Amino acid sequence: MRVSDKVLYNTVTSNLQQNLEKMLELQESGSSGKRINRPSDDPIGAMKVIDYMTAISKADQYQRNIDNGISSLDATESAIATTQDILVRAKELSISALNGTSSASDRGIVAKEVQQLYEQVLQIANTQSNGGYIFAGYNIGTPAYNSSGTYTGTAYPGGSIAVEIDSGSTVEINMTGDRVFGSSAYGVDILGTLNNLKTALEDNNLQGINTATSNLESAMEQLNNTRAEVGARINRVETAKSYLSKLKFDLTGYKSETEDVDIVKIITDLAMQQNILDVSRASAAKVLGQSLLDFLR
Amino acid sequence: MSSINDIFDIGQQGIQAQQAAMQITSHNIANVNTDGYSRQEVVFEETTPLDGNPGQVGTGVSATAILRKYDSFIEGQITDSRERYGNLGIQMSALSKIENLFYDSQGTSINNLIDAFFSVLQDLSANPSGKPERVAVLSRADALATAINNVYSDLIQLQKDMNNQVSQTVADINRITAQIADLNEKISQAENIGQNANDYRDMRGRLLNELAEKIDIQSFEDGTGQITVIGAGSVLLVERGNSWELGVESNPDNNGYYNIVSNTSGSSSIDVTDRISDGRLKGLLTIRDSVTPDAIDNLDRLAAAVANEINQVHRAGYGLDGSTGTNFFTPGFETDDDVSAVELSTNSGTGDVSITIDDPSQLTYRDYELTFVGSNYVLTNKSTNTSQSGIYSDPTTFTFEGLSVNITGTHSSGDKYTVSAHKEAAQNMQVAIAISDSDKIAAATASTSNRGDNRNALAIAQLQDKLAIDGTSNFSNYYGSVAGEIGANSQFVNNTYTAQKFSLEQLKNMRESVSGVSLDEEMANLIKYQRSFEAAARLITIGDELLQTILNMVG
Numbered sequence: 127m128r129v130s131d132k133v134l135y136n137t138v139t140s141n142l143q144q145n146l147e148k149m150l151e152l153q154e155s156g157s158s159g160k161r162i163n164r165p166s167d168d169p170i171g172a173m174k175v176i177d178y179m180t181a182i183s184k185a186d187q188y189q190r191n192i193d194n195g196i197s198s199l200d201a202t203e204s205a206i207a208t209t210q211d212i213l214v215r216a217k218e219l220s221i222s223a224l225n226g227t228s229s230a231s232d233r234g235i236v237a238k239e240v241q242q243l244y245e246q247v248l249q250i251a252n253t254q255s256n257g258g259y260i261f262a263g264y265n266i267g268t269p270a271y272n273s274s275g276t277y278t279g280t281a282y283p284g285g286s287i288a289v290e291i292d293s294g295s296t297v298e299i300n301m302t303g304d305r306v307f308g309s310s311a312y313g314v315d316i317l318g319t320l321n322n323l324k325t326a327l328e329d330n331n332l333q334g335i336n337t338a339t340s341n342l343e344s345a346m347e348q349l350n351n352t353r354a355e356v357g358a359r360i361n362r363v364e365t366a367k368s369y370l371s372k373l374k375f376d377l378t379g380y381k382s383e384t385e386d387v388d389i390v391k392i393i394t395d396l397a398m399q400q401n402i403l404d405v406s407r408a409s410a411a412k413v414l415g416q417s418l419l420d421f422l423r
Numbered sequence: 424m425s426s427i428n429d430i431f432d433i434g435q436q437g438i439q440a441q442q443a444a445m446q447i448t449s450h451n452i453a454n455v456n457t458d459g460y461s462r463q464e465v466v467f468e469e470t471t472p473l474d475g476n477p478g479q480v481g482t483g484v485s486a487t488a489i490l491r492k493y494d495s496f497i498e499g500q501i502t503d504s505r506e507r508y509g510n511l512g513i514q515m516s517a518l519s520k521i522e523n524l525f526y527d528s529q530g531t532s533i534n535n536l537i538d539a540f541f542s543v544l545q546d547l548s549a550n551p552s553g554k555p556e557r558v559a560v561l562s563r564a565d566a567l568a569t570a571i572n573n574v575y576s577d578l579i580q581l582q583k584d585m586n587n588q589v590s591q592t593v594a595d596i597n598r599i600t601a602q603i604a605d606l607n608e609k610i611s612q613a614e615n616i617g618q619n620a621n622d623y624r625d626m627r628g629r630l631l632n633e634l635a636e637k638i639d640i641q642s643f644e645d646g647t648g649q650i651t652v653i654g655a656g657s658v659l660l661v662e663r664g665n666s667w668e669l670g671v672e673s674n675p676d677n678n679g680y681y682n683i684v685s686n687t688s689g690s691s692s693i694d695v696t697d698r699i700s701d702g703r704l705k706g707l708l709t710i711r712d713s714v715t716p717d718a719i720d721n722l723d724r725l726a727a728a729v730a731n732e733i734n735q736v737h738r739a740g741y742g743l744d745g746s747t748g749t750n751f752f753t754p755g756f757e758t759d760d761d762v763s764a765v766e767l768s769t770n771s772g773t774g775d776v777s778i779t780i781d782d783p784s785q786l787t788y789r790d791y792e793l794t795f796v797g798s799n800y801v802l803t804n805k806s807t808n809t810s811q812s813g814i815y816s817d818p819t820t821f822t823f824e825g826l827s828v829n830i831t832g833t834h835s836s837g838d839k840y841t842v843s844a845h846k847e848a849a850q851n852m853q854v855a856i857a858i859s860d861s862d863k864i865a866a867a868t869a870s871t872s873n874r875g876d877n878r879n880a881l882a883i884a885q886l887q888d889k890l891a892i893d894g895t896s897n898f899s900n901y902y903g904s905v906a907g908e909i910g911a912n913s914q915f916v917n918n919t920y921t922a923q924k925f926s927l928e929q930l931k932n933m934r935e936s937v938s939g940v941s942l943d944e945e946m947a948n949l950i951k952y953q954r955s956f957e958a959a960a961r962l963i964t965i966g967d968e969l970l971q972t973i974l975n976m977v978g
Contacts (some may be wrong), residue, residue, distance in 0.1 A: 130939025133453050133932050140928050160528045164519065165910020172526055172924065173907035176534050180899040183538035184887070194549040236755055256550060257816045258875055264867070266552065266875035280872070287877050289549050293888050296881065418943040
């Protein structure tokens with residue numbers, strides 16, 4: 127092949143250019159830390175990265191939903207637990223009042239304590255969290271029970287608030303008041319029972335105290351059941367939470383594997399590319415610097 | 424008979440011939456860096472010998488011609504290669520702009536904004552009466568809509584840039600073809616009187632290459648050394664000393680973008696846009712009429728799907744203030760909303776076509792074409808080719824894939840309408856609820872006592888997983904496949920461009936190997952000619968000495 131000056135220059139400059147381009151690519155990958163800086167770098171990879179980003183964002187969100195859910199369920203559970211303690215005390219009082227040695231005035235004193243217990247349960251049933259009444263179903267702006275102990279929240283089976291804890295899978299994070307404390311329409315009306323107990327004590331009505339006592343037992347049964355259900359839900363969201371944190375960890379790993387550069391490889395490649403560039407520069411200096419003119423006279 | 428005087432003649436011819444050779448050598452040296460220059464070489468020939476004793480005696484040298492060193496086969500290949508190079512170069516730079524609009528490795532692309540929007544919807548579902556959650560939903564939705572609007576307008580801007588470049592390129596083509604015609608004349612004039620038109624030919628070759636980068640051409644040389652250039656397969660651009668201009672005409676059926684027309688045949692101009700098959704012009708047309716519209720369509724589909732799906736669920740719910748039937752996004756995609764039906768500029772019928780939404784949940788976000796064939800109408804989904812047809816009688820009403828079609832008046836056979844419900848959704852997408860009206864966000868399914876009711880918020884949030892587009896993709900999948908598709912196209916063009924660039928460089932090197940100047944070679948030649956010049960001069964000195972000797976004999 128005949129070598130003209132243009133052939134020499136073109137070859138040298140295009141080789142230098144190619145080597146510089148490779149340097150720039152490596153430099154870009156190295157400084158962004160990403161192997162995929164635009165879809166054309168790896169179209170399939172870019173699609174995967176987009177999917178991973180969405181999946182990670184969803185996993186984050188589900189975790190937030192679960193945290194919200196757990197705090198709400200915890201509040202529900204502790205409200206139920208406190209009510210259980212109160213009912214245990216109420217039952218003790220009613221049984222002691224049924225004792226033949228109790229006088230009418232003794233029962234009058236017990237009635238005062240039962241009145242206190244009623245107030246406590248009413249307060250618990252109207253527990254507020256995050257600015258809303260947690261036992262009111264959807265009607266969180268209004269106390270679940272009014273001052274006369276009537277349920278004003280959303281009636282079961284309505285009123286359940288569900289959040290998503292995984293794609294398409296939801297968990298209810300509240301318990302409507304009527305399921306826990308009962309209402310005139312549903313379950314054992316705990317406030318009504320306490321109120322009846324108080325009245326029976328005041329009236330020294332043994333028959334009434336007896337009925338109230340057995341109702342208290344049903345009420346405790348009701349609380350046990352709802353507490354077990356809340357406990358099961360807490361279990362479920364906690365399992366989901368640990369699954370999600372593992373999932374997020376895995377997804378972040380996959381995303382990184384897909385789009386991040388192998389730093390060690392980049393550094394090695396950069397060093398190698400630098401060598402190649404040095405060689406092509408050195409050879410350019412040799413080739414381009416020579417001319418017949420140097421040897422003529 | 425030879426005489427001493429012949430030595431003078433031969434010496435003089437030698438001096439002249441070597442001098443001519445040195446002039447060409449210096450021309451070569453001076454043009455070592457000129458693009459498209461073909462090295463020239465002097466052809467020496469012995470002059471006619473004279474009969475004599477002991478035989479024919481030579482009479483010296485003459486420089487008979489100046490040759491231009493070039494290989495027409497390689498030149499032709501370079502022309503072809505430049506056509507692809509020009510085409511791919513434009514596509515590559517435009518595609519890299521487009522793919523950057525759709526992807527951002529730092530996580531701020533439309534997809535991330537969709538994720539963030541659904542994320543705050545989930546937060547809303549956890550606390551449906553929370554003011555901060557409600558405001559966050561609106562501001563995230565606004566960020567999403569704005570990002571979609573921005574990408575849309577960037578795509579439109581790119582399309583307009585391409586269109587402007589089309590008319591600039593056509594102007595360039597016209598300038599070049601005029602110059603080629605001019606050079607054609609100069610070459611034929613020069614060669615007609617036996618001169619070499621080497622430098623004019625180089626100039627013409629250079630212009631031809633420049634032209635090839637802009638449009639696909641074929642050229643051939645006639646007996647007079649003039650070339651005929653045909654562009655776009657069949658459009659005569661240059662013949663002898665004449666050139667024909669290409670023109671641009673605004674096309675009403677393509678957003679007023681330019682069509683390319685030829686005026687070769689005289690008064691009426693012919694649309695040659697579709698005949699252009701390569702060169703920069705083809706690249707511009709591909710981006711303007713195919714790549715960008717596809718990207719815009721995909722974005723419109725996404726915007727329409729997001730707006731329509733969310734609006735449907737949102738309208739069914741209730742706000743804190745008891746409001747219902749509220750759209751979350753505009754466009755609303757409600758039943759009876761108008762759907763764009765654009766008629767072709769060539770339609771001759773006088774009737775009306777009015778299309779509205781029949782059932783938002785059945786919309787496909789696809790383009791449709793309503794055509795009148797004979798006395799029938801046909802409405803076809805251009806993507807799936809499903810269609811509905813019937814005999815047209817005024818008025819005709821029917822529903823098809825969520826659209827309600829109402830045709831009245833007279834329509835001619837061949838009339839066409841392009842129908843699309845999602846068109847320009849990306850341009851017009853906006854949040855329909857003001858930040859101050861955040862109570863109108865329909866998080867609840869119950870109309871009253873609903874501060875804790877999150878059922879509708881949850882239903883909206885769960886749309887993130889709904890296969891809302893074509894029944895196969897959710898928003899994120901769809902976006903990913905759009906970005907992937909653009910990326911794959913860009914990668915393909917990049918690779919082809921790189922290969923083309925490499926092969927063009929190889930071809931140029933092959934050309935330079937034949938036609939390029941080598942300074943070493945020229946220096947060696949220069950010395951050769953210089954020595955010959957010196958020797959020829961010496962001949963005259965010697966002839967002079969010989970004559971002197973004879974004169975001395977006489978004296």
